[in-house]
Amino acid sequence: MDEGKFKITASLSSGNPLAPIAKIDYNIKIDIDPDKKTYSYEGTTDGFPAYEGYIRRKNSEYKRMFNISPLSPTGAEYLVDGYGDMKIRGDGPF
Helix, strand or coil, X not given: CECCEEEEEEEEEEEECCEEEEEEEEEEEEXXXXXXXXXXXXXEECCCCCEEEEECCCCCCCEEEEXXXXXXXXXHHHHECCCCCEEEEEEEEC
16 A cells, blocks of 8 residues: 555466466556545557456445457467567546
């Protein structure tokens, strides 16, 4: 917690040992201001697969923060490190 905000970093780098150059990677920083009931996020993801992030206040329904579609339907080429990385950013109320 910093300046009354929750700060979360979510990151992943996961691969298949049989295809070491193909990894699913993301790194997303999320700031949550419980007093203002707002959130913001920014980071990078691969262009494949799809990603979703949700937020929820106690005793309320989940709200989708982001829904990122793959850059292409087959998209396997985007799993190669450094290829197809996308910057993401957004904010909203919850």
